[in-house]
Amino acid sequence: MTNPTTNATTAASEHATLAQLGELLDRREVSAVELATLFLGRIERHRDLNAFLDVRPEVTLAQARAADQRRARGETGALLGVPIAHKDVFVTRQWHTTASSRMLRGYDSPFDAAVVEQFAQAGMVCLGKLNCDEFAMGSSNENSAYGKVLNPWDRAAVPGGSSGGSAAAVAARLAPIATATDTGGSIREPAAFSGVTGTKPTYGRPSRWGMIAFASSLDTAGLLTASARDCAIAFNAMLGFDPRDSTSVDRPREDYTRHLEMDLRGLRIGVPAEFFAAGLEAEVEAAVRAALRELEGLGAVLVDVSLPTAALGIPVYYVVASAEASSNLSRFDGVRYGMRAERYDDLMDMMCKTRAQGFGAEVKRRVLVGTYVLSHGYYDAYFLQASRVRRLIADEFQRAFTQCDLIAGPVTSGVAFGFGEKSADPVTMYLADLYTVPSSLAGIPAMSLPCGFGRLGRPVGLQLMANHFDEARMLAAAHRYQCATDWHLRVPGGF
Amino acid sequence: MSLNLADVHRIALLARIEIDDAQAQEAADQLNGILAMIERIARVDTSGIAPMSHPLDGVQRLRPDAVTETPDRERTMANAPARQDGLFLVPRVVE
Numbered sequence: 344m345t346n347p348t349t350n351a352t353t354a355a356s357e358h359a360t361l362a363q364l365g366e367l368l369d370r371r372e373v374s375a376v377e378l379a380t381l382f383l384g385r386i387e388r389h390r391d392l393n394a395f396l397d398v399r400p401e402v403t404l405a406q407a408r409a410a411d412q413r414r415a416r417g418e419t420g421a422l423l424g425v426p427i428a429h430k431d432v433f434v435t436r437q438w439h440t441t442a443s444s445r446m447l448r449g450y451d452s453p454f455d456a457a458v459v460e461q462f463a464q465a466g467m468v469c470l471g472k473l474n475c476d477e478f479a480m481g482s483s484n485e486n487s488a489y490g491k492v493l494n495p496w497d498r499a500a501v502p503g504g505s506s507g508g509s510a511a512a513v514a515a516r517l518a519p520i521a522t523a524t525d526t527g528g529s530i531r532e533p534a535a536f537s538g539v540t541g542t543k544p545t546y547g548r549p550s551r552w553g554m555i556a557f558a559s560s561l562d563t564a565g566l567l568t569a570s571a572r573d574c575a576i577a578f579n580a581m582l583g584f585d586p587r588d589s590t591s592v593d594r595p596r597e598d599y600t601r602h603l604e605m606d607l608r609g610l611r612i613g614v615p616a617e618f619f620a621a622g623l624e625a626e627v628e629a630a631v632r633a634a635l636r637e638l639e640g641l642g643a644v645l646v647d648v649s650l651p652t653a654a655l656g657i658p659v660y661y662v663v664a665s666a667e668a669s670s671n672l673s674r675f676d677g678v679r680y681g682m683r684a685e686r687y688d689d690l691m692d693m694m695c696k697t698r699a700q701g702f703g704a705e706v707k708r709r710v711l712v713g714t715y716v717l718s719h720g721y722y723d724a725y726f727l728q729a730s731r732v733r734r735l736i737a738d739e740f741q742r743a744f745t746q747c748d749l750i751a752g753p754v755t756s757g758v759a760f761g762f763g764e765k766s767a768d769p770v771t772m773y774l775a776d777l778y779t780v781p782s783s784l785a786g787i788p789a790m791s792l793p794c795g796f797g798r799l800g801r802p803v804g805l806q807l808m809a810n811h812f813d814e815a816r817m818l819a820a821a822h823r824y825q826c827a828t829d830w831h832l833r834v835p836g837g838f
Numbered sequence: 839m840s841l842n843l844a845d846v847h848r849i850a851l852l853a854r855i856e857i858d859d860a861q862a863q864e865a866a867d868q869l870n871g872i873l874a875m876i877e878r879i880a881r882v883d884t885s886g887i888a889p890m891s892h893p894l895d896g897v898q899r900l901r902p903d904a905v906t907e908t909p910d911r912e913r914t915m916a917n918a919p920a921r922q923d924g925l926f927l928v929p930r931v932v933e
């Protein structure tokens with residue numbers, strides 16, 4: 344790369360949004376191979392973040408060459424030739440898939456997850472697989488069997504979880520976009536902690552096919568991006584009906600960019616008092632309130648709404664998600680795939696030892712809680728009761744949406760915490776998801792967008808939530824906010 | 839109510855996770871902490887409320903019972919910890 348034009352373009356590409364990269368490719372100012380090389384170099388230089396678990400430059404470059412050939416044949420597309428990285432819970436044929444668990448060390452999937460497949464068809468070039476909490480269980484990425492991920496803004500802070508690798512990679516611009524999954528906040532919480540845009544669509548809108556199951560009635564694929572506009576562009580390729588996923592919603596595809604230029608005048612944004620409860624850090628509240636005023640300045644109308652049962656989201660979630668996890672993870676028995684203990688007496692002993700050695704502490708804890716709440720004599724009191732309270736929470740959202748178009752509030756009660764600060768007590772860690780769990784239980788779309796910095800200079804996220812299938816309007820409000828502010832364009836020093 | 843060591847051993851056996859006494863004691867303390875947090879839902883009046891198992895109240899979709907794909911046996915079994923002649927091997931269960 345001795346051509347000065349190429350060097351200038353390459354420098355411009357490092358922090359470019361997905362939309363800008365698409366334009367550079369369209370204008371032939373950069374090739375897919377050049378972009379892949381650029382980001383592979385950044386990944387290599389910043390290996391200390393531990394964001395990536397599996398990188399195979401030769402496979403990535405082959406995909407990039409194929410994308411360049413498609414463009415040379417006259418094909419176009421906003422995503423054709425743009426790099427992406429996938430959370431390690433999406434199975435991939437050409438990279439190992441471990442869900443950050445010892446249980447699946449070296450696992451080779453015979454197929455690609457639907458989400459992986461769709462982005463590949465759109466011509467996106469995969470950079471590799473991203474670290475996360477084991478089986479997506481956690482809020483700090485400290486539960487990975489392959490080590491913690493560092494927050495690019497402050498290496499003493501967690502990046503958030505479970506999609507910590509995805510958030511750190513996008514924050515440090517090791518990838519312009521990354522897939523992620525949300526079960527109780529695993530996209531929004533790391534997005535807030537790492538200062539990037541993180542979006543969870545409506546449950547059932549993205550396919551779960553090939554996404555390693557944690558809690559099937561909650562698991563939703565989504566994205567970490569540099570902007571809301573980038574997310575809208577990528578959602579166009581990602582969200583649609585998939586007959587291979589039994590809970591996929593059969594609705595026509597839509598254009599998620601269609602409202603981006605929307606005028607916010609008259610848009611009603613509900614502000615639930617319950618999301619500004621005791622325990623909210625003053626700097627987080629100040630940044631979120633400032634963002635709400637900014638939206639008001641753009642013409643939105645703030646409306647008081649009430650979600651009194653949302654506070655029960657955490658207990659409901661830890662019953663429902665743990666129950667579903669205990670069922671889903673029963674497949675890891677040392678027989679068909681994954682690890683098997685080296686020494687054992689008989690079949691039963693083999694399974695018990697395999698699971699004791701293959702699962703980490705948090706996964707075991709949730710499997711035990713799930714097994715208990717589903718066991719004879721406790722099912723009604725725990726699982727059924729939690730499923731009923733879940734409906735109360737979902738119904739409250741529906742009542743709130745009769746008074747407003749979107750709901751806004753903080754994503755987390757504080758900025759990213761330090762390593763080890765919350766890992767001693769599981770319940771303290773669980774409360775990190777207080778503001779993200781309710782919308783996951785209701786299955787509504789929700790997102791986090793950067794809105795400032797709080798304690799220790801760590802990023803703060805603004806949460807927006809919308810009713811089912813109203814992603815386009817939620818992304819539009821976020822985009823209008825991002826046109827008026829530049830928090831989302833800040834990149835941590837040294838990257 | 840609170841779980842004792844015997845309860846934890848019973849749950850761990852149901853979950854097929856080997857656990858020793860020291861681990862069971864630690865697990866009992868942690869599970870009791872989690873269950874105390876969960877107890878808050880017991881006080882909610884949910885009479886007449888149907889349990890929610892799918893956020894959009896979707897129902898299981900069925901498809902015609904027809905062959906749609908033929909798995910690649912070799913590729914599918916390649917991840918098995920022990921196999922022979924296209925079969926998964928497990929410790930002897932029938933004498």
